[in-house]
Amino acid sequence: MNELIDKNKDENGKIIFRFSREPITKKEKDLFEPNSESYAMKELENLKIRALARLFEIEYDDPNFWRSLAMKLAQLRYPESKRLGRKLKWTNELRLLLYQEVERNLVKGERTKGISKACNDLSKKEPWKNLLAEDADKSKALRAQYYVALKVINDASS
Numbered sequence: 001m002n003e004l005i006d007k008n009k010d011e012n013g014k015i016i017f018r019f020s021r022e023p024i025t026k027k028e029k030d031l032f033e034p035n036s037e038s039y040a041m042k043e044l045e046n047l048k049i050r051a052l053a054r055l056f057e058i059e060y061d062d063p064n065f066w067r068s069l070a071m072k073l074a075q076l077r078y079p080e081s082k083r084l085g086r087k088l089k090w091t092n093e094l095r096l097l098l099y100q101e102v103e104r105n106l107v108k109g110e111r112t113k114g115i116s117k118a119c120n121d122l123s124k125k126e127p128w129k130n131l132l133a134e135d136a137d138k139s140k141a142l143r144a145q146y147y148v149a150l151k152v153i154n155d156a157s158s
Helices: 037-053 064-075 093-105 111-122 137-157
Strands: none
Touching: 037 064, 093 111, 093 137, 111 137
């Protein structure tokens, strides 16, 4: 007999609610308190709301409690739409790294052909190969990102 006996749970572990047969009424300022069953049901509803608030990490004494809870529930029901297409992997830092790599691999004297050749060479190497789509013309995509990086550099220096 090591286990404690919980008289509020049945053999399956479910909580048992027991209500008195007699309605409890208190006369207070000409108002009658409802019977114990309806009071218990309201308390159960309050506990459910508090549990939901705790799930969303909302404090019950927060002045904007109901608005915060409503917003969290609305976000669950109607999530923000996701952008279509591939995720954007290119950042300005990556573009600047690409710019430096291309500048380092440029052929002296032929700048335009040198940029194309450097982008073509880089499109076959890591990490640039992973940043490009499988079906895209990789050298053209790198060249386009090179010119975006060039624009970023020119805008920053202006």
